[in-house]
Amino acid sequence: MLNDISKQKWSFTITPVRLILIAISLAGFALIAYRLITGLGIVTNMNDEWPWGFWIAFDVMCGVALAGGGYATAFLIYVLRIDCLKPVARGAMLTSLIGYLLVAVGLLLDVGQWFNFWRPFVSWGHSSVLFEVFLCITAYTVVQILEFGEIFTERVGKKYHNFFKKIMPALIIIGIMIPTMHQASLGALYLMMDGKLYPLWWSPIIFLFFLMSSFFVGPAMVVVESSLASKAFGHKIETGVLKKLVRIGGWVMLAYLVIKVCDLIARGKIGYLTDGNIESYLFIAEIVIGIIIPLIICFSRLANNRAWLAVFGVLTNLGLIFNRLNVVVTGMARNAGSLYLPAISEVIISLSLVAIGALVYLFVCENFPVLGKETHKYAN
Amino acid sequence: MSKGVLVDLTKCIGCGSCYVACKLYNENKWSDKAPVNGKAAKLADENWTVVKEYNISRDNCNALRFVKKQCFHCEHPSCASACFTSALRKTEEGVIVYRSNLCVGCRYCMVACPFEIPKFEWGKAFPVVTKCMMCYFRVINNEKPSCVSVCPTQVMQYGDRDELLVEAKLRIDSNSAYIKHIYGENEAGGTNWLYLSDVPFAQLGFKTDISDKPAAAYTSRYMSLTPILGAAWGLVLTGIYFINKYRKKNAAEKQMKANDSEGGNNA
Ligand code: SF4
Ligand code: SF4
Numbered sequence: 027m028l029n030d031i032s033k034q035k036w037s038f039t040i041t042p043v044r045l046i047l048i049a050i051s052l053a054g055f056a057l058i059a060y061r062l063i064t065g066l067g068i069v070t071n072m073n074d075e076w077p078w079g080f081w082i083a084f085d086v087m088c089g090v091a092l093a094g095g096g097y098a099t100a101f102l103i104y105v106l107r108i109d110c111l112k113p114v115a116r117g118a119m120l121t122s123l124i125g126y127l128l129v130a131v132g133l134l135l136d137v138g139q140w141f142n143f144w145r146p147f148v149s150w151g152h153s154s155v156l157f158e159v160f161l162c163i164t165a166y167t168v169v170q171i172l173e174f175g176e177i178f179t180e181r182v183g184k185k186y187h188n189f190f191k192k193i194m195p196a197l198i199i200i201g202i203m204i205p206t207m208h209q210a211s212l213g214a215l216y217l218m219m220d221g222k223l224y225p226l227w228w229s230p231i232i233f234l235f236f237l238m239s240s241f242f243v244g245p246a247m248v249v250v251e252s253s254l255a256s257k258a259f260g261h262k263i264e265t266g267v268l269k270k271l272v273r274i275g276g277w278v279m280l281a282y283l284v285i286k287v288c289d290l291i292a293r294g295k296i297g298y299l300t301d302g303n304i305e306s307y308l309f310i311a312e313i314v315i316g317i318i319i320p321l322i323i324c325f326s327r328l329a330n331n332r333a334w335l336a337v338f339g340v341l342t343n344l345g346l347i348f349n350r351l352n353v354v355v356t357g358m359a360r361n362a363g364s365l366y367l368p369a370i371s372e373v374i375i376s377l378s379l380v381a382i383g384a385l386v387y388l389f390v391c392e393n394f395p396v397l398g399k400e401t402h403k404y405a406n
Numbered sequence: 407m408s409k410g411v412l413v414d415l416t417k418c419i420g421c422g423s424c425y426v427a428c429k430l431y432n433e434n435k436w437s438d439k440a441p442v443n444g445k446a447a448k449l450a451d452e453n454w455t456v457v458k459e460y461n462i463s464r465d466n467c468n469a470l471r472f473v474k475k476q477c478f479h480c481e482h483p484s485c486a487s488a489c490f491t492s493a494l495r496k497t498e499e500g501v502i503v504y505r506s507n508l509c510v511g512c513r514y515c516m517v518a519c520p521f522e523i524p525k526f527e528w529g530k531a532f533p534v535v536t537k538c539m540m541c542y543f544r545v546i547n548n549e550k551p552s553c554v555s556v557c558p559t560q561v562m563q564y565g566d567r568d569e570l571l572v573e574a575k576l577r578i579d580s581n582s583a584y585i586k587h588i589y590g591e592n593e594a595g596g597t598n599w600l601y602l603s604d605v606p607f608a609q610l611g612f613k614t615d616i617s618d619k620p621a622a623a624y625t626s627r628y629m630s631l632t633p634i635l636g637a638a639w640g641l642v643l644t645g646i647y648f649i650n651k652y653r654k655k656n657a658a659e660k661q662m663k664a665n666d667s668e669g670g671n672n673a
Binding site: 062063064065066067068072073074075077078101104105106107136137138139140141142143145146149150151152153154155156157158160195198199200202203204206207210211214215217218219220221222230233358 | 449450484486487488489490491492493508509510511512513514516517518520522525526527528529530531532533534535615616617619621622624625626628629632635636639640643644646647650651654
């Protein structure tokens with residue numbers, strides 16, 4: 027196996043889908059250049075009432091959460107040792123790595139003084155949750171690049187392969203610990219928005235909701251990814267494995283729902299649900315689409331069916347995106363006193379990041395033993 | 407000892423001297439987009455202070471009120487505790503200062519400020535945040551902030567926050583025209599700029615639903631707990647990792663032994 031991979035030529039097949047992805051990426055590059063030259067005011071719809079917009083909501087909040095599949099599966103496979111999940115390990119961890127790299131790019135585009143990005147390393151704002159998020163995300167990206175080193179050196183720089191084999195267990199543990207912290211901290215960023223974020227979303231334990239949702243979206247992401255990958259590479263993961271993964275996610279999801287309801291009751295805010303305003307509808311929609319329907323699929327006999335599992339995956343992902351957009355955008359609207367809709371160019375730039383990520387994923391899968399191989403062999 | 411300013415809105419005639427002084431001292435340009443006075447007055451990157459006009463009805467007749475706006479210089483500033491590079495920082499004098507050379511431009515401070523004070527240079531390629539810094543270099547030289555020093559009707563009184571509070575209480579107790587509330591005494595955990603008014607604050611664009619608990623309190627508790635919880639979680643992970651690893655190994659060995667002995671019996 028090792029040998030044929032290293033003899034194989036570098037390849038990148040061009041298909042219509044890939045051409046579209048390339049086109050979106052190029053459009054994105056042009057807009058990114060424009061943004062870097064002119065600043066944020068012209069390219070985006072952000073303003074003083076809306077200092078954070080679509081990029082923070084989608085590129086950063088959703089990006090990091092959706093990339094949570096990496097740490098979630100690593101936890102299940104390497105720590106809890108649910109061996110049958112091994113076939114999904116490398117794919118999930120690769121998606122996660124690409125996800126974080128894109129988040130980094132998204133963040134650099136969003137901040138005003140991007141060349142100053144290293145400042146927090148030397149000028150510590152240690153009271154800031156963002157400081158922790160920043161350190162953790164940087165550290166985790168480095169850890170993930172090292173983890174990928176194990177795959178990479180099967181083909182390039184083979185003499186270092188043994189080194190990567192050795193450090194793998196440590197990387198895996200650090201690579202679960204750090205994301206657990208910053209997934210929660212992304213939610214904790216909003217602890218400060220007491221009175222600004224609409225009470226349906228603000229909670230003194232919002233960090234717990236962010237952490238739990240980033241965990242259960244992991245299986246959902248793996249399911250979606252594996253159905254896409256099975257189309258593109260003919261690499262099929264058994265339905266039984268996926269079902270087991272989905273069920274684990276389902277339990278966390280159920281706990282999330284229960285805690286969410288209890289939290290609303292305990293804070294005396296459950297009545298906001300029946301206010302009939304736009305926030306209440308969006309909140310209910312978020313819970314029904316992203317939690318309740320997936321839960322029904324997950325714990326009924328539908329879970330034996332591959333197509334329904336894919337539905338579970340798509341809905342859970344959408345629900346999570348919906349939730350993060352609600353926290354960053356909708357939930358802040360009443361306080362901002364004005365409406366915010368992202369500019370077309372904001373959306374195109376975000377989509378182009380996704381497109382670039384997809385292209386990189388496809389390239390890596392075609393050229394490195396990601397999907398064919400059972401697992402990070404040496405992490406065991 | 408925190409320095410502060412007591413603003414008595416009943417005395418303001420809306421002349422605008424304060425924002426002129428502010429523009430001159432801080433070398434900020436005048437912009438057409440964001441007016442510094444009138445009903446549409448708006449804080450902006452170039453406007454660190456504005457005087458906003460309010461039409462209110464009182465005892466069945468209309469009246470005008472003017473509200474000077476700027477950073478409140480909080481006792482527990484959300485902006486500073488949000489800033490991950492310490493570009494925003496509270497000084498000994500209680501002034502919240504900003505150093506643009508440290509700023510990354512993430513705008514978390516803007517999202518975090520309960521009064522929406524920090525503004526951003528949206529029109530620039532390399533934008534920074536801006537806000538009132540209470541003329542910090544005047545304050546450390548024992549001078550009043552520019553705006554305070556030019557006001558012809560002495561709307562603003564500069565001094566130690568504690569003394570200003572005493573003075574404010576004296577004023578509202580001795581004159582029934584005042585609303586019995588000192589805005590800034592407890593809002594967001596207390597601010598160094600304090601306001602008195604004869605018109606309910608809500609009618610003058612003040613946010614009246616601001617919690618007395620400073621938002622920074624939530625995050626400081628969170629931040630003091632995370633390193634401990636994170637480290638504990640790391641240990642737990644390592645523990646489970648090795649336990650499961652050896653359990654696995656033992657199981658595999660047992661399996662092998664069982665296989666061996668089976669093989670032996672058969673032979
Ligand atoms: S009013 Fe806002 S900007 Fe001013 S010190 Fe308080 S939190 Fe910071
Ligand atoms: S925008 Fe600048 S001042 Fe504000 S929190 Fe970010 S780094 Fe700090």
